[in-house]
Amino acid sequence: MMRNFVRNVVAVLALTGLMACDGAIPRTGPTKDEVFESSVQRDGDTYIVVVNRGIARAAEYTPPLGFSASFRNAPVLQPDEIRPGDTLGMMIWENVQEGLLEVAGTPAPLTQIQVDGEGKIFVPYAGRVTAAGKTPEELRDELSQILGAQTPDPQILISRTAGDGATVSVSGNVGAQGVYPIERPTRRLSSMLARAGGVTIEPEIAQVTVLRGNLSGRVWFNSLFQTPANDIALRAGDRILVEADERYYVALGATGRQSRIRFESQELSAMEALAQVGGLSTLTADPTGIFILREEPEFVARRVTGQKTLQGAKQVAYIFNLTSGEGLFAARNFTVRDEDTIYVTEAPISQFNKAVSAVFGSLTTVASVQTIAN
Known part of the structure; x- marks a missing residue:
């Protein structure tokens, strides 16, 4: 009789403790269900979109880098033409x-x-x-x-x-910053960068900006060779800046690392981004509740939601299920963009374990108490 009484008391205390801990259990952020509560479908302000390979294609949009027609159409300077300052x-x-x-x-x-x-x-x-x-x-x-x-x-x-009237300035991540004359061998952007010692950072993440009066243009360094039209003819007074890619995304929740991460390549998939932060936490992550949060421009929001009457930019939460083959391939094909937030929710069992731990330290402690009672 006494043994059953103690066992019942322990059970009651456990349930009471779990109920008392409801809402106060430490966690990394909202659960999957709580994110869904903020959806437009439930009178919220965020569109929840389940990602498959079709959605990954529909969401494909990268703000382009490139030079305007005024840059591209400028003819090559005649190096022998005299200019003021020469x-x-x-x-x-x-x-x-x-x-x-x-x-x-x-x-x-x-x-x-x-x-x-x-x-x-x-x-x-x-x-x-x-x-x-x-x-x-x-x-x-x-x-x-x-x-x-x-x-x-x-x-x-x-x-x-060549004097003051036919020079350009080159600065940033190049071998030798300085002011260089536009001469016959250096009339185009790529040859001028070579004259300045080349880029000193990984070419994959190097961006080149050209300022010409009130105009500016930016391209990837590699595109100077992949797309000949980007290797523009220079003009006197051009300012050339070489710098590393400044794009980033933020990883939060049940991941191996929660931080702000720089892009390491020109294109980054959701799968690569997760690998870059150490993958999912094996103890707490819910592989069916992985979100990428962003604000989509109107035309992309219409594509991914299927609603052709949407007006203006919209908040979209893309959700991935990595327990299926379709979800794995979708994550591999989905492109991460600048300022995206990747949020991995915790599995329900993780919350249960935390609640039990908050009352007894661990399930092992509960078993020990019951053993004593017996």
């Missing part, structure tokens, strides 16, 4: 013993002439002459005609040195 080397010979510019047969020492902001240069006996927009050969012909009216058959040699 420095010209000039020598003039005259076909007379006592010339205007020569001294005893020595050519005029006009070795360095700066092209001013208006694109002009000053040459003695020729005055201010427009040089910008011309090639050295065209400028030579013009000066020959002007000076030819004052001295017979002048011989002029002009060379162009």
Whole structure:
């Protein structure tokens, strides 16, 4: 009689303790059922979408990187064209013993002439002459005609040195940051990056940004070679920045690691993202309750929900069931995006074990109490 009484008391205390712990059990976040309670189907504000391979395809959308038509359609600069800020080397010979510019047969020492902001240069006996927009050969012909009216058959040699008017700046993760002239071998983006020592980070995650006046464009470094149109012609004053991919996602819940994780490749699947954080917790994770939370643009929200009248961006919670083959393949094909949140719910048995542990320490302790009672 006494033994049965003690056993009954233990059982009552256990049930009472479990009831007292309801709602106060430590956990990593909401359960699967609680997430469903926030769904639109239950008067919430989140669309719950079960992921299969069809949904994975429908949700495929990556904000594109690339250059606009103004970047792509710009023609290659003629490297010999003179621009404001350039420095010209000039020598003039005259076909007379006592010339205007020569001294005893020595050519005029006009070795360095700066092209001013208006694109002009000053040459003695020729005055201010427009040089910008011309090639050295065209400028030579013009000066020959002007000076030819004052001295017979002048011989002029002009060379162009790329100066302030034909340079770009290269910064970020490159071998040698600096200001570089646009020359014949470096008229395109890829060759200019090579001139700056190449990228110093993994090419897979390197992004290249070009700023041109008020315009900007960004591409993956690898795309300069995969898509020739991205290897744009440079313009004077371009600013080139090379930096690592800044995209990230957040992992929460019953995963091996809860943190903010950077992308390690240009494309990342849900399966790869889970592996990157150490997979599911073998003790607590519910493999039927894995969520990816994001705000979808209108056209994607319409595709994945099947509702063609949705207006504006919508909160969508994609749920994966990794206990089925379809779920495993769907997770492998589903693309994770920048700022996604991956949340893994805890299994119901995990909550039960925590409740028992909160009262008795563990189920083993309960068995010990019953043994004593017996």
